[in-house]
Amino acid sequence: MAFALSIVKLAEAMEKPGCMICRMEHEAAIHALTSLLWESTTDYQSRQMINNALGFCPQHLRTFVAIELSKSGPTLGTNLIYESLSKNIATDLHNIQRKEQVNRKLRGLLAKLNIHLRYSETPNVLKSKEPCPACETVNITGENTFSTLCEVITKNDEKMVATYEKSDGICLNHLRIGLTKYMVEFPEASEFLIQDTVQRLSDNRENMLEFVRKHNWKYKHEELIEEEKVAWIKTMTFFSGYPGERFDHHIDKF
């Protein structure tokens, strides 16, 4: 059962460009990283979670640092967390090295006795015990948002359905994850989402074909209509989840 607050948040996300679930996930990640930043210096469990994950994934690490730089200035939280992680990883590497030195000696001795062991197990090198905590939040938020959307569609909440129809829809990734998990639980909503997506894809395809045709010199005198100009951008949103404005000339720096 979806909470009223999550329905309000979903409605807000629908009114903004890009995939509403990607947006909700992005906001949830920022919220989780902000909490972790403040808790990390005092809360043992939060630190443990970050330690078990060997830190954040690259994308969330950038967000974490950006939050700290924009809110407090000196990167004390980042220094504290990553100093301790650096120590842990150096210790792990020493242990791996010692273990491998012992194994090498053992293999050498056995080889002298003409015994050659077969190794079926791949070594467990720097494997984290838990995933990135922000990625965890993102995954849970994504699934909850999809199920909230299915609930409002199933209840035939006219206002929400109308807002959904005007929105940029759901991206490929979230359609894949959401339908895999909720198609059986929400059959009507899944059918609605599938039909809606097929219609959007087909409309965009038609306009993209016209875009290509009108760029042929033979038809150059025919002007592109607005829908034909933006169909490829809408399609990029479907394939990536990003708002259309993110597709520009800018190539991200490393």
Ligand SMILES: [Zn+2]
């Ligand atoms: Zn998405």
Ligand SMILES: [Zn+2]
């Ligand atoms: Zn992450």
